[in-house]
Amino acid sequence: MKSLSEIDTTSKRASRAAGFSWGVSEEIGKSIRLLELFGFQGVKTLNQYYETKPNQKFENLNLINEKNISENNSFCPITLGVNFLDQIRSIEKFKVITFNKVAFPLLMLPFLSRSSEIIGKKINVKFDQIEFLLNLNVNISSNILNQSCPISAENIVVSILENEDNFSEQEWKSLYKLSEDTFVEETDSLKEGAAGAGLTDND
């Protein structure tokens, strides 16, 4: 088994060899490490991308907008990912960001995952029937675990989720009520003796 450190270093060097700057290659090393740590096929997908890259043109998306459309080629997932990460504070306000076509979309996910940590909000990524939930860079949930991610995606919708409960008030109340069974009913004597503060606080 390869260690994550080996995966990081080799991905970084391969990315430099594939033409990215050292700084971006460092980002890619960390990203592939993250994908593999979270159980996704990072090494396999990066390899496929670099095999395709010499023969296929990809669009570099530099400035991220609410709607991002490439007329001809698919967006490069690395340039898109790096710029998404760099610009996250200014694009957070869009709430929903779309990309009409992205090559090897799995490769952009780690950058979005790190963006999720920066803004402290979960990010949802959807295309076709596939869905990813990026949880503040702690993990990535998906409905394609143990399956290959498509090598291209159309109409990708990235939603920045507001921090909201994903349960109803009633569900919370019900659970809270149960938790109250661990509390002790306070008698007068406990009220006087068991708390730290005095009974007269206006002295």
Added chain:
Amino acid sequence: MQVQLRDPNIIMKLSRLGSFHQSRLSFLRSFLDEFKDWEYKNDLFDLDENGFGTAIYSFKKKERVYSLICFANKISDEERSDRVIATKWDAAFTLHDGIPSKRDIERLKNEVPKQEVGRLSYKELTLSRANKSVRVFNHVVESLSKGQQPDLDLLSKVGYLYRTTAVYGSGKFGLADRFRIKNREEINGPFRLEMMLVYLVRQFTFDQVNHVAKFKNPKTAVKLDSSICKNLGIGNSTGLGMAPFIVNHPTLLNNWIMSREIALKEIREIKKVNENEIKIFNNSLKNSIKNITTWNTDSEYQLKKIKSLLDNIQKFLIFIEKEFNFEIEYPFNEMYLWLEKNSCEECTEYVVSMMLEPFDRIVKPLISKMSSDEDQYFTIPTYRTVEDLRNIIEKRYPDILKINFEKKENNKNFWFISKNKEEPRYADRFEENGSELEQPLAIARDIKKLYEVLLVSKNSLTIDKFLIENSDLRHVVRRAFIIEKFPYSEIQDNTIGEEVIPIDMLRLKLSFFGALKFDPRSDKWLRICMFQGAPLPIDLKNFDQQWVYNS
């Protein structure tokens, strides 16, 4: 009185970093402190009459066990090489997490002797190999087998029976990644497990030499005297592989240097020192002279440094004995100021190391701050502006900005990774091929380049937008934001200039390891000795903290 931390622009120069010495903060010393109350055991010693076979040593505390597995193999003299191109060694080692099963041992027997071309697993933590100092090893075997102790002069000239030629950890060749073990309390300090491996290897070398001597002549053989063992360490041959490490781990480098600087600052701020503290300082200083006078090297560069160190230390000793009074207020501050005025860099840093000796109360809390969670500082704060970044560079890299990289001598060398051994190398860009594949280790040059681009960029431009057009500078943009928070994270010198001495970078790292007797064999590799004078594992429960000087 408040003393300022020393200026990184002075301390982080290569000549200063290359003058650092081991200290109370050194990793091998903090390792011994941490593991002194662990149970040490030799679990297996299955060597044949020539000393070839398998041995296992362990440290245990509660449910946690670390096991060193040693494989000693027969190699011919022609095969023995300290260079990284070697493929066979007298012995190979791995530190296993837990108690190895028979299956583990069989697996490792096949992989560990192959070193870089073998595969380890997440159950192994560190990996190393070592070669005998044949001259010393054979002499010791010969002497012991005849019932005599070996010639101490010969032993003191070399200082060890074996020398390691690499110690790997942190995920190399399939070893466990650091993140798997980083929350363990006992390894809350850099290179703890690498230190453990080297320390247990030292014990293996004594056991092996005794074993071979006994088989050579069972009737007359004696064991190597434990006081002689104590004065032997483990040698190490180190090449350029270590140099990029300190460039590639800026926050870690900062935390090492910062700990030393905080310790020095706090010691200089002590108003009155007590008798015991004075005694420890004086004894350490006087006893340490032996480590200088027995420092053997053929390197003219190092001989010059040793001579200067010795001359300056003698001058300092006279000052301490005849002119200095510990009764004054802030005595260590006065002493430090005298050193800065009257002493060479090597002597100043040597005495700074001595100053740390009496003050465990200051030093010990700093040891746990010497690691770094590097990922935490990886993301570039892209909401900041060009103006912010330019101000950081002007403040943190003042001398680097003065270097003219148009001049050939300032842009002479390049760092690269060799294809055959995947190891860092250093070469003249105007005479050798390959500079187009240069590694991103010319930080000074790239920072200067970044600065020049910033000068013509709009002040209010945010870094996310700046990076769109300047992706090639991303690696140094990241570093500049790191140095803003970590002032000692960067070497304040040009690492590709004509004048650079790469072993200064190795020396810095090795001093933090706790190495003694740096012996440069060229400007690119050197030999050192580790654990010389250290307590033996059976004596760990209660040992002299100043063993480095008192052995």
